[in-house]
Every structure is written in structure tokens, then in C-alpha cells.
Amino acid sequence: MNIALLPGDGIGPEVIDQAVKVVKAIGQKFGHNITFTEAVVGAAAIDATGEPYPDATHEIAEAADAVLFGAIGDPKYDNDPKAKVRPEQGLLLMRQKLGLFANVRPTFTFPSLVHKSPLKLDRVDGVDLVFFRELTGGIYFGEPRGRNEQGTKAFDTNVYSKFEIVRLARMGFEAAQKRRKLLTCVDKANVMATSRLWRETVQELAPEYPDVKVEYEFVDAVAMRLIQWPKAYDVLITENLFGDILTDEASVISGSMGLMPSASLGISNKLFEPIHGSYPQAAGKDIANPLATVLSAAMMFDYAFDLKEESKMISDVVNQSLEEGYVTEDIADGGTAYKTSEVGDWLA
Amino acid sequence: MNIALLPGDGIGPEVIDQAVKVVKAIGQKFGHNITFTEAVVGAAAIDATGEPYPDATHEIAEAADAVLFGAIGDPKYDNDPKAKVRPEQGLLLMRQKLGLFANVRPTFTFPSLVHKSPLKLDRVDGVDLVFFRELTGGIYFGEPRGRNEQGTKAFDTNVYSKFEIVRLARMGFEAAQKRRKLLTCVDKANVMATSRLWRETVQELAPEYPDVKVEYEFVDAVAMRLIQWPKAYDVLITENLFGDILTDEASVISGSMGLMPSASLGISNKLFEPIHGSYPQAAGKDIANPLATVLSAAMMFDYAFDLKEESKMISDVVNQSLEEGYVTEDIADGGTAYKTSEVGDWLA
Numbered sequence: 253m254n255i256a257l258l259p260g261d262g263i264g265p266e267v268i269d270q271a272v273k274v275v276k277a278i279g280q281k282f283g284h285n286i287t288f289t290e291a292v293v294g295a296a297a298i299d300a301t302g303e304p305y306p307d308a309t310h311e312i313a314e315a316a317d318a319v320l321f322g323a324i325g326d327p328k329y330d331n332d333p334k335a336k337v338r339p340e341q342g343l344l345l346m347r348q349k350l351g352l353f354a355n356v357r358p359t360f361t362f363p364s365l366v367h368k369s370p371l372k373l374d375r376v377d378g379v380d381l382v383f384f385r386e387l388t389g390g391i392y393f394g395e396p397r398g399r400n401e402q403g404t405k406a407f408d409t410n411v412y413s414k415f416e417i418v419r420l421a422r423m424g425f426e427a428a429q430k431r432r433k434l435l436t437c438v439d440k441a442n443v444m445a446t447s448r449l450w451r452e453t454v455q456e457l458a459p460e461y462p463d464v465k466v467e468y469e470f471v472d473a474v475a476m477r478l479i480q481w482p483k484a485y486d487v488l489i490t491e492n493l494f495g496d497i498l499t500d501e502a503s504v505i506s507g508s509m510g511l512m513p514s515a516s517l518g519i520s521n522k523l524f525e526p527i528h529g530s531y532p533q534a535a536g537k538d539i540a541n542p543l544a545t546v547l548s549a550a551m552m553f554d555y556a557f558d559l560k561e562e563s564k565m566i567s568d569v570v571n572q573s574l575e576e577g578y579v580t581e582d583i584a585d586g587g588t589a590y591k592t593s594e595v596g597d598w599l600a
Numbered sequence: 601m602n603i604a605l606l607p608g609d610g611i612g613p614e615v616i617d618q619a620v621k622v623v624k625a626i627g628q629k630f631g632h633n634i635t636f637t638e639a640v641v642g643a644a645a646i647d648a649t650g651e652p653y654p655d656a657t658h659e660i661a662e663a664a665d666a667v668l669f670g671a672i673g674d675p676k677y678d679n680d681p682k683a684k685v686r687p688e689q690g691l692l693l694m695r696q697k698l699g700l701f702a703n704v705r706p707t708f709t710f711p712s713l714v715h716k717s718p719l720k721l722d723r724v725d726g727v728d729l730v731f732f733r734e735l736t737g738g739i740y741f742g743e744p745r746g747r748n749e750q751g752t753k754a755f756d757t758n759v760y761s762k763f764e765i766v767r768l769a770r771m772g773f774e775a776a777q778k779r780r781k782l783l784t785c786v787d788k789a790n791v792m793a794t795s796r797l798w799r800e801t802v803q804e805l806a807p808e809y810p811d812v813k814v815e816y817e818f819v820d821a822v823a824m825r826l827i828q829w830p831k832a833y834d835v836l837i838t839e840n841l842f843g844d845i846l847t848d849e850a851s852v853i854s855g856s857m858g859l860m861p862s863a864s865l866g867i868s869n870k871l872f873e874p875i876h877g878s879y880p881q882a883a884g885k886d887i888a889n890p891l892a893t894v895l896s897a898a899m900m901f902d903y904a905f906d907l908k909e910e911s912k913m914i915s916d917v918v919n920q921s922l923e924e925g926y927v928t929e930d931i932a933d934g935g936t937a938y939k940t941s942e943v944g945d946w947l948a
């Protein structure tokens with residue numbers, strides 16, 4: 253197994269280090285031959301090469317069996333709407349060039365952390381939902397985009413082709429079949445032409461999955477119900493921009509945002525990353541919570557290598573660290589707070 | 601004062617009736633000469649005329665000093681992505697033809713209802729924020745929009761001109777000056793060209809309001825922080841689509857969504873409406889909560905007629921009805937539940 257490591261910015265390198273320790277330990281225990289190749293991305297890549305996603309990085313990512321990715325973003329590039337190169341462009345280029353069209357973002361709860369949720373316990377206890385967010389289309393990439401000559405008018409294009417919707421929706425249907433058999437198609441079909449194509453396409457596919465109940469809900473309604481009663485959801489499918497907003501919204505309800513992993517899947521490439529950002533304030537301090545990245549490595553064994561036992565062993569040891577309180581300060585709750593690297597060592 | 605009444609669909613007519621009772625009572629008490637002119641909109645208008653926002657309705661709304669609007673939407677038009685005429689088109693046409701470019705959506709709490717919030721008390725107690733959502737631009741109206749010839753590809757255009765951002769942002773700045781002096785500009789400037797124009801324009805205006813602190817936040821971050829710590833916000837300004845999603849999200853945190861009013865303001869026209877929808881399941885049963893519509897009438901006296909005392913008297917009597925438990929079943933909490941019409945009579 254050839255794994256590309258793209259630590260990126262901020263706390264990225266620190267949390268990736270811990271995931272590597274755990275992956276190495278799994279490799280040893282199960283006798284897998286695992287190699288790692290590191291490459292730069294984001295602000296780190298701009299600083300080193302001028303490009304946020306250099307060709308050399310792409311070659312390494314593309315050649316790998318899976319990519320473990322940290323985070324992107326540096327405050328020195330924020331609040332400058334005229335900046336020519338931005339770290340986030342690296343993320344978008346990477347998604348596009350690797351063809352990572354499906355972002356899989358689960359939201360679930362940990363018994364020992366659910367009290368940290370901003371929601372009342374009865375609303376959030378037992379939440380278990382997963383978003384399939386389309387990741388390489390929509391308004392993120394549609395053309396034309398830009399300004400008029402005088403710079404007084406700006407425009408973006410949201411565009412979706414049927415095949416993009418079909419391949420994402422099928423993943424959602426298949427996931428629903430293995431779960432609670434409820435699929436929610438999130439759109440804004442009362443306003444947007446693209447959303448009407450989404451809804452129509454999902455309606456056409458539905459008969460192929462007779463065991464799955466399909467619900468159609470407007471994005472604004474989902475933004476409400478995700479807080480009112482998140483347990484109502486099982487699998488949600490949605491376009492890129494709605495997915496960006498809703499998956500972040502969903503991530504805070506569990507009370508354990510620092511623990512939520514994600515997968516971004518394409519036809520031949522697969523990338524795994526924690527959903528938390530680059531958290532620049534904590535960078536270099538050895539205090540960041542590595543569990544989301546470690547759980548992303550667990551998703552990697554499952555989704556990229558179909559190695560369920562390895563995947564489960566990682567999730568189990570994460571649960572154990574939570575139960576035994578071997579955790580970083582953000583979730584130590586008055587107990588002993590361990591360093592990022594100490595938690596990584598313990599898990600490994 | 602010439603008020604146009606557009607009850608619309610579902611529970612619209614019932615809740616508008618109660619607001620009319622209250623407005624009449626205020627008119628009598630303060631000696632205002634108030635006339636009402638009713639007109640159809642939404643599914644009701646399609647049923648009657650084939651059009652969701654008939655010209656006759658527009659003339660009445662345009663000629664009025666203020667519009668009191670109920671709700672739009674009927675399930676018989678849902679889930680049919682190919683329907684030619686949809687009730688929501690009436691809403692969009694109305695906003696556009698009346699030039700209602702600013703949607704003002706406050707979120708605040710009522711002490712007697714805050715326990716109904718899905719959020720924990722410490723997170724939500726005392727929340728007091730207001731969104732200024734741009735309402736006549738963006739992806740709701742941008743061209744081109746539609747399908748390719750084969751119908752396999754759909755597209756929408758998000759477009760903003762500087763002047764649209766300026767006029768909305770100024771409203772936000774001015775509101776912030778009268779409140780806690782914090783303005784949050786919500787955008788997706790790391791991805792969208794339109795968002796970069798928003799951010800740039802707000803940055804240019806900021807020096808004119810030196811007493812207002814301006815923060816720039818990505819829409820996905822706001823979707824999170826609105827739940828994590830809503831008290832951090834004061835005034836938020838945003839484009840049409842982000843506003844649609846975030847104002848609905850914000851509306852559930854107070855625990856009193858059925859009570860939240862809104863105003864939609866243009867240069868010469870002003871419309872007031874409850875933010876709850878047409879709630880078709882309850883239509884005709886005399887059980888719908890009229891308080892959001894009554895509070896929208898309070899906003900009308902303030903924003904359309906600059907009559908603060910009249911406005912405050914309405915808010916006060918709503919508070920009194922809550923304290924004395926003279927409320928509809930949705931918030932009766934085991935106490936006596938009164939009918940929609942009874943609550944209206946009591947308030948009047």
C-alpha cells in the first residue's frame with residue numbers, strides 16, 4: 253500500500269504524524285507493507301513553490317493507493333479578496349485533478365462527548381447520518397465566472413450534468429441500502445434549474461432501489477431540521493455548495509467536531525481528511541486533537557483497501573482513548589490533557 | 601394608511617385575519633385611518649387566475665403604503681420538477697416587481713419559550729441577531745439559467761452588481777450602529793467571484809462607519825457558529841441564497857420559530873410577513889399560531905410608518921399573551937390551547 257501524505261497547513265503536519273504512527277502500527281500487526289510519500293499542498297506549497305497544488309504533488313497523489321490529507325489555510329491569505337493565489341485553490345485543484353467527486357461526511361456521536369453538543373441531549377443522542385456531497389462540480393468550478401470589465405459586476409455559474417448527479421446519487425442509494433434505508437435529496441428545486449435536474453435525476457433512479465425510501469427536501473428546510481431533529485436523517489445527498497454549508501452545520505451537532513473524519517472518493521483516487529480546518533492558532537504547539545485524522549485513516553482502510561478489521565481496530569482504539577481519558581486538552585474536560593504526540597503514541 | 605393584504609396559501613388567510621384585527625384596534629386607539637385591500641397570490645392566485653402573482657395583485661401591492669403577506673405554497677405543486685407554474689414563482693416575482701431588495705429577519709428569544717429551543721439554554725438565552733438578506737439578486741434571478749437542448753445539463757447564474765451590495769450593506773451598517781455595533785459579512789470569498797465582490801465592497805464601505813466592527817466569515821463557518829454560539833452575532837449581511845439557508849437555520853434556535861416576523865424592504869415598497877410557511881396540514885383548522893404575523897404588523901408600524909409607539913404596543917401585547925398563556929396549541933405546553941381566532945380577538 254502506497255500512501256501519499258499531504259499534511260498541508262497549520263496543525264495538518266502534527267495530526268498527520270499521529271495518523272502515520274497508527275497506520276504503521278496496523279501495518280506491522282497485520283503484516284501489510286505500507287510506504288509513505290510526502291508532498292506539499294496549500295499555503296505550505298505556495299511558500300515552497302509558488303503553486304498551491306504543484307504538479308509534483310499531483311503526481312505523488314495520483315500514483316498513490318490512497319491520500320492522507322491534513323488541512324489547508326493560512327490567515328496571511330485571508331481577507332485579501334484580490335490575492336492571486338490562495339491556499340484553497342490548491343484544495344479545489346486537487347479535488348478536480350484527482351476526480352474526487354464524492355465527499356463522504358458522517359456525523360455520529362461518542363457517548364463520552366455528546367454532552368459537549370450545543371444541542372440538548374435528547375435531540376442529539378444517537379445521531380447517525382452521513383452526507384454524500386458532490387465535490388467536483390457546481391458553482392465551485394462552473395464557467396463563466398469573474399467580473400465585468402469595469403469590475404462592478406461579478407458572476408459565478410452553477411452547472412451540473414446528469415452523469416455527475418447519477419454517480420453521486422448511486423453512492424448515496426447504495427450507502428442507504430447498507431444503513432437505515434432512508435435517502436434525503438437536498439436541493440432548491442423551487443428556485444434553481446440545477447436543483448430541478450438533481451431532483452428529476454434522483455426520481456428516475458429511485459425505482460432501481462425499491463428498498464430505499466427517498467425524501468426530497470429544500471436546503472433551507474434541511475438547515476432547520478438538522479438542528480431540530482437530526483436523528484430524522486440517514487443518508488443525505490447534495491450538490492457541492494449546499495453540501496459545504498450543511499456538512500459543516502451537521503458537524504457541530506455531535507459535540508465532537510474535532511473527531512469527525514471524511515473521505516473524498518473518485519473513480520481511481522481516494523483521499524481521507526479530518527473535517528476540522530488548519531486551526532492556525534494551535535499550529536506547532538502539540539495540542540491539536542489528532543483523532544479526526546486517525547479516524548480518517550480508519551475510513552481509508554475501509555474505503556480504499558476494503559480492510560474492515562484494520563479499520564475497526566483503529567476506531568476501537570480511538571473509543572478506548574476516549575473512555576480512558578487519554579485525550580488532548582480540547583476534550584480533557586478538567587482531566588489530564590495529553591499532547592498531540594502523546595495521544596498518537598498511545599494509540600499506536 | 602393603505603395596507604394591501606396578501607394572505608396567500610395554507611394558514612396565510614387565518615393568520616392575516618388576526619393581524620388585521622390587531623391593526624384595526626391600533627388604528628382605532630391612535631386615531632389612524634387605515635384601509636385594507638385584499639389580493640390573491642401563490643397557489644390561491646394560480647387557482648383563481650392561472651398566474652401566481654397576477655398584475656391586479658401587483659397594482660394593489662404597489663399602490664399600498666405597506667403589504668401584509670401571509671405565506672405561499674401548496675403541496676399539490678411540490679415534487680413536480682416539471683411543473684410550469686409554481687406558487688413560489690409568485691413570491692419571487694412579487695419581490696422582484698416590488699423591488700424588495702432587503703429581507704430583514706431578526707432572531708430573538710422570548711423568556712417563556714426559550715426552553716423549547718433545541719439548543720441548550722446557555723447557548724441561546726438572550727440571543728438577539730438580525731439578518732439583512734439580499735432578496736432580489738443572486739442566483740434567484742441571474743441569467744442564463746435552464747437546460748441544454750438534450751436536457752442533460754442544467755445551469756444557474758449567480759450575479760451581483762456593486763450597487764446591489766452597497767444598498768444592502770448600508771442598511772446593515774446603519775442597523776448595527778443602532779444595535780451592538782457588530783456587522784458580519786457572510787460570504788464564500790474563498791470560492792465565489794460574487795462573494796469576492798461582496799467582501800471587497802463591504803471593505804470599501806467600512807471606513808464610513810468607524811463605530812461598527814466588521815467581521816468577514818465564510819458561510820460554512822457561520823452555519824456552524826450560529827449553533828455553537830449564536831450570541832456572538834449582532835447584524836449579519838449576506839446574499840440571497842446564503843441568506844435563505846442561514847435565516848432559516850437561525851430561526852429554529854430561538855425555540856419560537858412560529859413567532860418570528862420579517863420585513864422585506866425596497867425603495868418605495870415594504871412588505872411584512874411571518875417567516876413560517878403555509879403549513880398546509882393546519883390550514884382551515886383555526887389552530888395556527890398568529891403571533892409571527894401580528895409581530896410582522898408591529899414591524900410594519902415601525903419600518904413603514906415610523907410609528908414606534910404603535911409598534912411597541914403590539915409587541916407588548918404579544919408578550920402579555922405569552923406570559924398569561926393566551927396562546928395556540930403549538931406553544932400551550934399542556935396549558936389551555938386557544939384557537940387562532942381567539943388569540944387574535946384577545947390581542948385586539
Ligand SMILES: CC(C)[C@H](C(=O)O)[C@@H](O)C(=O)O
Pocket residue numbers: 340343344496790791820
Ligand atoms: C476551503 C474551502 C474551499 C472548502 C470548500 O468550500 O469546499 C472547505 O470549506 C471544505 O468544505 O472543504
Ligand SMILES: CC(C)[C@H](C(=O)O)[C@@H](O)C(=O)O
Pocket residue numbers: 442443472688691692844
Ligand atoms: C419559497 C422560496 C422560493 C423562498 C426563498 O427561497 O426565498 C423561501 O424559502 C423564503 O425564504 O422566503
